[in-house]
Structure formats: structure tokens, C-alpha cells
Amino acid sequence: MLLWQGVQTRIEGVRKADDLTLIPAEDDPVPPAGTAVRCAVEDERRTALMRTHSGLHLLCGVVFRDYGCLVTGGNMEPLSARMDFDLREVPPGFKQAVEDACNAEIEADRRIDVRTLPRAEAFDIPDIIRTATNLVPPEVQDVRIVDIVGLDTQADGGTHVASTRQVGRITVAKVENKGRGFRRLRIKLSP
Template identity: 80%
Template sequence: TVRGAVEDERRTSLMRTHSGLHVLCGVVFRDFGALVTGGNMEPLTARMDFNLEAVPPGFKEAVEDACNAELRLDRQIVVRTLPRAEAFEIPDIIRTATNLVPEDVKDVRIVDIVGLDQQADGGTHVASTSQVGRISVVKIENKGKGFRRIRLAIGS
């Protein structure tokens, strides 16, 4: 017999953070055309790496402002599963520089922040962008030629 319990506060924080990373990914892809090369998250803090050659002046503020504008739009977050062939017909469904969906996966889980970001993803999410809270871009780091790291925090 196994007995378990979900730590609701931790799970909710991770859901907010993960959804916030999708907003960040959507904004950076839309505004700068950059794909994700890596990332990591903890409750209410995270980093995401992008294949971005140069960081224009005002980049940090522009990304933070654009992310928070998207959060305020209260975009619905829809999760669905599609057969692999159908999922891969969707333009830009893979927002990472490398396709991480194993070949043997027959059904692909799609997370859609309606009107901003749609991609293959297996994580937990909140129901709408307004539930994320506020995104603060804490730091932009140069991680080598063409690679930029964005560190963020999620607040109320």
C-alpha cells in the first residue's frame, strides 16, 4: 500500500512558473525569432536559454513588458493530444532548437496559450495567463556565441 499527497502550494507555484516560461518562449519567438536551447525551473524562479545572436538595447525591459502584457490579456491555456503526424503538421510546434519528442511517441500533447504560443509539452499549467502573476526578468546572461540566458521570477 502506498499513500501520497500533492503539495498543492508547490505544485501551483510550478504550474505558474511553467506557464510563465511558455509566455516567455512565445514572446521571444514572436519578437526575436529565437528557439529555446535549454531551461530549468524551481517554484517561482526559472531560466530559459535561447539561440539569440545579439541582445538589442532595451531587450530586458522589452521582454519583461511584452510578457506582462500577455499575462494581462488573460489568454486561455488549452491542453490537447493529437496523433503524431497531425501534431507535426502544426507550424513551429517544436520551439526548441532540437526536437525532444521521442520517435516512438504516437500521441503528442500540445499546450496552446491561445494566440501566443503553441507547442508540444508534457508539463502542468494553469488555466489562463492571468493566473501566472507577474514576470520579472531578473538577468540576461551571455552563455557563449549565439546563446543567451534569461532568468526570471514570478510574482503576484
Template identity: 70%
Template structure:
């Protein structure tokens, strides 16, 4: 199994590794990797592997039993046993970290102020959306949500990640902020992302260290997605 470096240090951008598997169809597996492979609405990282004077661009990841990196079609694959230097595309990763943390902040604000749970979501760098089980929205809802989010950004609340046994994690009130519990029953250790004093959720993504690092948030659109469901779209300052 690949050692997941990004889960313990989301700021890591370069590291050394050894190639364990290398195949055009099934991907490249490293013994150590900081590439986030995607999940929970967060897209996979992009970056490069450097080896023997050669550069292999990493453009995605395959879902499977391990972190399987997808190389650009035009680039060579490092053979098994090769020592490589991995590097993450910093602008993309940082933007996704800010965006993912921004979605957790949005979820915390809407749950706190309106009691609504998340029913779906998606993100790209600096743009994202969350769907909520909201029957209706009051007048001024969009401005109120945007203002409340930016109050929490300015509050500079600490964002931390840690692991708990499943029973301890589920003892935390409202630990699952989605209308449906998507956490597989086979997972015994749950990773928690905690925005101090605002939001605590089970989550496997990468995040910034404080709400201030998210930056200014705009609610760009509120959409009606059917009876009892509303979509909130956000954008972050570049």
C-alpha cells in the same frame, strides 16, 4: 504503470492509491499518482503519503520505467498493498505551475517578436531561465521583453493541455520551439500545451489555466552565453 493523475488535472492535490512497489533504493510506485516526477526542466513535486497513522514524506522522484517516488531517509516505507492517501505540497506545485507557464509565455513572446528558438532552460519555484539562439539583442531588449510578457499576462489567455497523435502534432507549425527536437521518436502520442493565440508546444509538465494566473513577470537579467546565445532570467511575483 502508474495512472498519471496530474496530467489530466493539474489542480488535484489529494487522492487515494495503492502501493505497488516499495523499496528504499528503487522508490515507491503507486497505482495512481498526482506527483509530477520531474522533466522538461520542471523539478519533481514534494508531498506526503499518509497510511495507518503514519506519514511518509516524498522529497523527489527517480527516473525510470514508471513514476518512482523518493521517500525521506528518516521516514518508513508503506508496504506493498497498503492503501495510502497522497497529498502534494500545494505552495511548491502552484509556484512551479506558474513558473513553467511563464517560461512558455516567454518562449512565445521571444519567438514571435525576435524569431529565436530555445536552446536550454531550467526552473525553480518562481525563478527560471531560458537560453535562446539570439545573435544579438537590440537596445532596450530587456524592458521590451518584460513589457511584452506582462501584456500577455494581462490578456488572460487560456492555457490548455491535450494529446494528439504524433503526425497531427508535428503538422502544427513551429510545434517544437527548441533548436533541437528533444521528443524521442518512440513517442506516438504527443501532449500539447497551448497558450491560446500565443504559443503551442509539445510539453509534459503542469501548468496554470490562464496567463493571468502566472502573475507579474520580471526579466531580472540578460546574459551572453557565447556567440549567438543569450540567457533570459525571469522572476515571478510571490
């Protein structure tokens, strides 16, 4: 949100072209050009996104550990998300097994650590890239590492909660076939 002259403008999106354009909520006032503004992040939304992002890492860690599958895509909103995997065949009971394994990791209350390593050192960590394509640009020399201790270690730039218990319960809402052996898992987190 933008804060200016005692007024609050909610920002609902960003459009990127040559510059970034903030998209205000439809009926919110917009500050006149040249007005000094402060920016703030709505804590409830930020926390929900942190929980969801950590939940996706947890999901990725479980599916990689139990099925050896890499991520081919994903997206998230507060408390709901999807992650796509390179999974040729869906084993019987897959959906429930993944959900149960994720929730067991939540109950384990694993610590989530964040650190930065020089690129060469980061890429010496086995399986540091859990996506089918390495998305870390070559010019990035310091790589941020997110570690769900004992489950999942990945290069990542997003915000996270401090432990798996803070993610809350995960429900695997749906498993979809996206063609050529790609599967999409849709998850929901408890409010």
C-alpha cells in the same frame, strides 16, 4: 509526500538509475519496508510550478514572436526559472522589452488549452517545436499540445494553469551571455 500509518514523509527529490529512488527530507521518518503508503502532491508547490511552467511558455512565445529565437535549454523551481535562447545579439532594451511584453500577455488573460493529437497531425502545426532540438521521442504517437491561445503552441508534457493571468507578474531578473550567441534569461514570478 508519502502518507503512512498517520505519518507524513516529505519527498525532496528523486534519483534515477535502474529504479527511481525517492529522497526524503533529512529529518522526516521513513516507512519500514513493506509498509503501505499513499502519495500526495503539496498543492502550494504544485500550483507554483504550474504557474512557473506556464510563465516559461509565455516567455518562449514572446521571444519567438518578437525575436525569432529558439529555446536551447531551461530549468525551473517554484516561482523562478531560466530559459536559454539562440540569440546572437542582444538588442538595446531587450530585458525590459521582454518583461513588458510578457506582462502584457499576462494582462491579456489568454486561455491556456491542452489537447492531444496524433503525431502526424501535431507535426503539421507550424513551429510546434520551439526548441533547437526536437525532444519528442519518435515512438510517441500521441503528442500533447499546450496552446496559449493567440501566442504560443507547443508540444509539451507538463502541467499548466488555465490562463496567462494566473501566472502572475513576471520579472526578467537577468540576461546572461552563455557563449556563442546563446543567452540565458532568468525570470521570477510574483508570489
